[in-house]
Amino acid sequence: xxxxxxxxxxxxxxxxxxxxxxxxxxxxxxxxxxxxxxxxxxxxxxxxxxxxxxxxxxxxxxxxxxxxxxxxxxxxxxxxxxxxxxxxxxxxxxxxxxxxxxxxxxxxxxxxxxxxxxxxxxxxxxxxxxxxxxxxxxxxxxxxxxxxxxxxxxxxxxxxxxxxxxxxxxxxxxxxxxxxxxxxxxxxxxxxxxxxxxxxxxxxxxxxxxxxxxxxxxxxxxxxxxxxxxxxxxxxxxxxxxxxxxxxxxxxxxxxxxxxxxxxxxxxxxxxxxxxxxxxxxxxxxxxxxxxxxxxxxxxxxxxxxxxxxxxxxxxxxxxxxxxxxxxxxxxxxxxxxxxxxxxxxxxxxxxxxxxxxxxxxxxxxxxxxxxxxxxxxxxxxxxxxxxxxxxxxxxxxxxxxxxxxxxxxxxxxxxxxxxxxxxxxxxxxxxxxxxxxxxxxxxxxxxxxxxxxxxxxxxxx
Amino acid sequence: xxxxxxxxxxxxxxxxxxxxxxxxxxxxxxxxxxxxxxxxxxxxxxxxxxxxxxxxxxxxxxxxxxxxxxxxxxxxxxx
Numbered sequence: 001x002x003x004x005x006x007x008x009x010x011x012x013x014x015x016x017x018x019x020x021x022x023x024x025x026x027x028x029x030x031x032x033x034x035x036x037x038x039x040x041x042x043x044x045x046x047x048x049x050x051x052x053x054x055x056x057x058x059x060x061x062x063x064x065x066x067x068x069x070x071x072x073x074x075x076x077x078x079x080x081x082x083x084x085x086x087x088x089x090x091x092x093x094x095x096x097x098x099x100x101x102x103x104x105x106x107x108x109x110x111x112x113x114x115x116x117x118x119x120x121x122x123x124x125x126x127x128x129x130x131x132x133x134x135x136x137x138x139x140x141x142x143x144x145x146x147x148x149x150x151x152x153x154x155x156x157x158x159x160x161x162x163x164x165x166x167x168x169x170x171x172x173x174x175x176x177x178x179x180x181x182x183x184x185x186x187x188x189x190x191x192x193x194x195x196x197x198x199x200x201x202x203x204x205x206x207x208x209x210x211x212x213x214x215x216x217x218x219x220x221x222x223x224x225x226x227x228x229x230x231x232x233x234x235x236x237x238x239x240x241x242x243x244x245x246x247x248x249x250x251x252x253x254x255x256x257x258x259x260x261x262x263x264x265x266x267x268x269x270x271x272x273x274x275x276x277x278x279x280x281x282x283x284x285x286x287x288x289x290x291x292x293x294x295x296x297x298x299x300x301x302x303x304x305x306x307x308x309x310x311x312x313x314x315x316x317x318x319x320x321x322x323x324x325x326x327x328x329x330x331x332x333x334x335x336x337x338x339x340x341x342x343x344x345x346x347x348x349x350x351x352x353x354x355x356x357x358x359x360x361x362x363x364x365x366x367x368x369x370x371x372x373x374x375x376x377x378x379x380x381x382x383x384x385x386x387x388x389x390x391x392x393x394x395x396x397x398x399x400x401x402x403x404x405x406x407x408x409x410x411x412x413x414x415x416x417x418x419x420x421x422x423x424x425x426x427x428x429x430x431x432x433x434x435x436x437x438x439x440x441x442x443x444x445x446x447x448x449x450x451x452x453x454x455x456x457x458x459x460x461x462x
Numbered sequence: 463x464x465x466x467x468x469x470x471x472x473x474x475x476x477x478x479x480x481x482x483x484x485x486x487x488x489x490x491x492x493x494x495x496x497x498x499x500x501x502x503x504x505x506x507x508x509x510x511x512x513x514x515x516x517x518x519x520x521x522x523x524x525x526x527x528x529x530x531x532x533x534x535x536x537x538x539x540x541x
Contacts, residue, residue: 164507234508358506366506368480396480396505396530 009081011387033059077101159188160196165235211259215268223256245450369431
């Protein structure tokens with residue numbers, strides 16, 4: 001097994017990975033920027049190494065600084081968390097070349113899935129349904145308009161190397177498409193160092209449902225159920241739940257089979273997530289897709305992308321299965337077996353995750369500041385993965401995630417009740433948080449009824 | 463962004479939150495229309511355009527790309 005682990009991340013996810021490593025008796029190393037010296041993750045690791053100033057390019061994205069920290073501390077393995085360098089195939093290769101165990105999939109799998117165009121094409125070739133879209137990068141606005149004429153409006157414009165919803169926008173006509181194309185192009189170059197853009201048919205009424213997969217050291221790929229991530233603002237997730245209220249057992253079987261196929265095609269190892277869009281515009285059965293599609297007519301779900309790392313919302317899968325996904329990642333990376341019997345996985349109850357962001361609860365604008373008071377809810381079924389504590393400063397350099405409030409119940413009703421109580425008793429002062437939004441979400445008829453899609457946030461905050 | 467009018471013709475454009483100045487779109491002496499983007503801030507991985515609320519001339523630009531602004535800091539004066 002792995003004896004020492006460096007976590008190349010920050011905040012709640014660094015802390016969460018460190019906790020499992022500690023429980024497994026692994027010596028832990030954190031790396032941190034000058035902005036994060038006082039955060040819990042930097043204080044809880046056995047060793048913590050300062051890797052640079054606050055801007056990510058000079059710290060959490062500085063490959064040489066992180067590999068240098070690994071060398072100096074004698075770390076044997078490196079866990080990248082999510083974001084930052086987690087889906088950087090070159091970094092994974094560099095880490096392996098430096099003799100480190102990379103806690104993640106093979107670099108080639110990261111690369112193949114990292115480009116959304118190549119990922120779409122691979123999935124289509126493997127028989128996984130994809131939405132109508134472009135099979136090659138769209139080079140300019142005129143080509144985008146020509147492609148949209150074939151795909152049909154509305155279309156979604158995306159950065160091929162993108163993620164986190166950055167640069168993504170929908171367009172309903174040529175004029176909107178030209179504007180969306182320019183926005184996507186500038187964001188793509190700035191955030192992802194690749195100007196490649198793709199167009200996909202935009203499903204107007206959709207649920208965003210993803211499947212957790214685990215590629216075992218033996219080569220077998222398992223599916224561990226789905227998560228519904230339809231509650232989004234600016235194409236970024238705000239709340240998730242499992243099981244999805246929109247997925248029948250029959251559909252779950254087909255989603256899991258498609259996700260396993262996706263994992264097999266790229267020789268996946270470790271924890272990964274295959275994201276799908278579920279077309280709910282025509283009720284069960286969906287709407288037949290428009291012209292030239294690779295998907296068979298009548299398909300109601302489409303491959304969106306694969307995240308080749310631990311997902312932010314992984315705790316809800318852990319709550320319903322009782323499986324520690326980080327432990328499985330570490331075991332698989334070491335070439336060992338998983339801690340459970342794949343045939344005997346039981347799904348118990350219902351789980352929700354509410355992302356607590358440092359942002360105002362109406363317009364969702366960032367709200368950095370200093371936390372003066374921090375009191376987490378506790379009780380049966382409550383799990384809080386927090387990146388901060390009272391006295392910490394929340395800086396503008398990183399994403400606004402303060403904590404993940406996760407709730408488990410025997411059924412959805414109990415999970416919702418526990419979540420409402422937990423939101424009401426979570427006390428964070430000194431900056432604005434979106435906790436009041438979560439209270440509204442949990443009280444809303446549309447969310448508590450379960451029959452919602454990706455428009456739910458704009459319906460609650462028109 | 464917060465805009466405090468000193469009178470009808472002079473407005474101070476101030477930062478609404480702690481942020482990094484990502485891009486300066488305008489320049490001192492430039493005439494801007496209402497809703498023109500003056501600078502683009504970045505905070506918590508989000509781009510926040512700072513707009514002129516009324517047309518006028520940018521008489522002062524108080525920030526440069528790469529600066530960190532605190533809540534309430536002056537960004538520009540438009541008159």
